[in-house]
Amino acid sequence: MPVNAKLIEDHNEQHIKAHRRKFDFITAEIANAEAIVQKLVEFNIAIPSWALGTGGTRFGRFSGGGEPRNLEEKIEDVGLLHALNRSSGAISLHIPWDIPENYGAIKALAAQYQLQFDAVNSNTFQDQPGQALSYKFGSLHHVDAKVRQQAVRHNIEVIRHGVELGSKALTVWLADGSSFPGQLNFRKAFQRTLESLQEIYRALPADWKLLIEYKAFEPSFYSTTIGDWGQSFTLANKLGPQAYTLVDLGHHLANANIEQIVALLLMEGKLGGFHFNDSKYADDDLTAGSIKPYQLFLIFNELVEGMDARGLDHATGLGWMIDASHNLKDPLEDLLQSVEAIMIAYAQALTVDRQGLVLAQEQNDVVKCQEILQQAFRTDVRPLVAEARLVAGAALDPIGLYRKSQLRKLLIDRRGAKTIATGL
Numbered sequence: 344m345p346v347n348a349k350l351i352e353d354h355n356e357q358h359i360k361a362h363r364r365k366f367d368f369i370t371a372e373i374a375n376a377e378a379i380v381q382k383l384v385e386f387n388i389a390i391p392s393w394a395l396g397t398g399g400t401r402f403g404r405f406s407g408g409g410e411p412r413n414l415e416e417k418i419e420d421v422g423l424l425h426a427l428n429r430s431s432g433a434i435s436l437h438i439p440w441d442i443p444e445n446y447g448a449i450k451a452l453a454a455q456y457q458l459q460f461d462a463v464n465s466n467t468f469q470d471q472p473g474q475a476l477s478y479k480f481g482s483l484h485h486v487d488a489k490v491r492q493q494a495v496r497h498n499i500e501v502i503r504h505g506v507e508l509g510s511k512a513l514t515v516w517l518a519d520g521s522s523f524p525g526q527l528n529f530r531k532a533f534q535r536t537l538e539s540l541q542e543i544y545r546a547l548p549a550d551w552k553l554l555i556e557y558k559a560f561e562p563s564f565y566s567t568t569i570g571d572w573g574q575s576f577t578l579a580n581k582l583g584p585q586a587y588t589l590v591d592l593g594h595h596l597a598n599a600n601i602e603q604i605v606a607l608l609l610m611e612g613k614l615g616g617f618h619f620n621d622s623k624y625a626d627d628d629l630t631a632g633s634i635k636p637y638q639l640f641l642i643f644n645e646l647v648e649g650m651d652a653r654g655l656d657h658a659t660g661l662g663w664m665i666d667a668s669h670n671l672k673d674p675l676e677d678l679l680q681s682v683e684a685i686m687i688a689y690a691q692a693l694t695v696d697r698q699g700l701v702l703a704q705e706q707n708d709v710v711k712c713q714e715i716l717q718q719a720f721r722t723d724v725r726p727l728v729a730e731a732r733l734v735a736g737a738a739l740d741p742i743g744l745y746r747k748s749q750l751r752k753l754l755i756d757r758r759g760a761k762t763i764a765t766g767l
């Protein structure tokens with residue numbers, strides 16, 4: 344492991360004076376700094392196994408070098424991130440891209456880096472080598488029962504892999520949809536999807552969640568069979584108490600009010616998890632907070648308010664995961680940026696004057712409501728996030744340390760300059 348306690352200590356030593364100055368300033372500015380730092384220490388965001396290699400577009404892919412060649416190296420990369428920020432303590436696997444050959448060895452490796460296994464993800468959006476039937480026209484909604492059966496069996500197999508590793512959730516995202524009017528009978532497609540999901544649901548262990556992700560469009564361009572939160576929510580309600588909706592920030596039509604969606608799903612007890620990314624147009628897979636940090640804050644504002652209203656533990660009540668794939672940045676630096684942006688938005692949401700906001704809302708004081716939210720958003724909470732890292736034994740400046748230690752060069756030396764992460 345290239346990042347050890349000594350390296351972190353030496354790095355923090357160099358930054359501690361400047362950090363103390365900034366932290367003292369903010370603790371004087373806000374009331375509950377210590378409690379916020381403690382919440383930040385507990386908060387972790389899972390890293391998906393497919394975010395560790397350079398993503399591409401349909402036009403090209405430009406590999407960055409030193410990418411993880413197998414599951415072991417993916418776990419090593421997440422371990423590296425977690426050692427730097429102590430906020431990335433889980434990995435989310437994609438089956439069949441990351442099928443473990445030896446569960447015991449994989450679990451031991453993850454434990455060595457203090458990593459948990461987050462939700463497992465099934466894949467019926469592409470055909471695998473040797474697969475009997477094609478998903479060209481969909482999977483769980485397919486007109487042919489044999490294709491649906493194959494897709495159901497795959498999902499149940501994914502659950503089995505997850506059970507072996509200690510995961511507690513299956514995330515289903517379907518590419519099922521249609522690209523031309525008339526191609527699909529919407530009612531039948533939805534009904535077939537429900538029946539397939541019911542079969543998968545019956546195979547869930549009692550302490551597992553089924554997370555149903557939705558997406559407005561792409562790869563289909565006319566309709567998606569689970570296209571929005573209402574469709575996912577309907578399925579989750581019909582399936583039962585272990586089924587939940589999963590919100591991916593990039594899966595909405597432009598200008599959708601995601602914070603309102605989140606608030607209502609939480610109120611109904613059906614928000615199960617989150618996929619963080621950012622976008623200018625649609626599913627752009629950009630770094631969280633890179634385009635719309637205010638939206639990210641407003642979402643966290645609703646999350647904190649809604650989770651507190653239901654008495655949910657912020658760290659464990661919902662599944663938190665990044666879902667992005669980058670084609671320009673070093674994936675590890677990009678993930679450090681995403682985690683930082685998420686922590687900042689969460690910290691800002693924790694500083695919102697809740698009582699003041701309730702009062703202003705009840706008095707229809709629209710100006711005051713905006714003042715309260717923007718006061719929190721415009722407060723520089725980065726010293727709180729840095730303090731949480733310091734307390735947890737992470738680096739005060741994770742990207743600075745990553746660069747100074749030349750960790751990418753080290754990975755390239757070990758793995759080679761031309762490697763491609765499995766699944767990409």
Ligand SMILES: [Mn+2]
Pocket residue numbers: 516556591618666
């Ligand atoms: Mn997603």
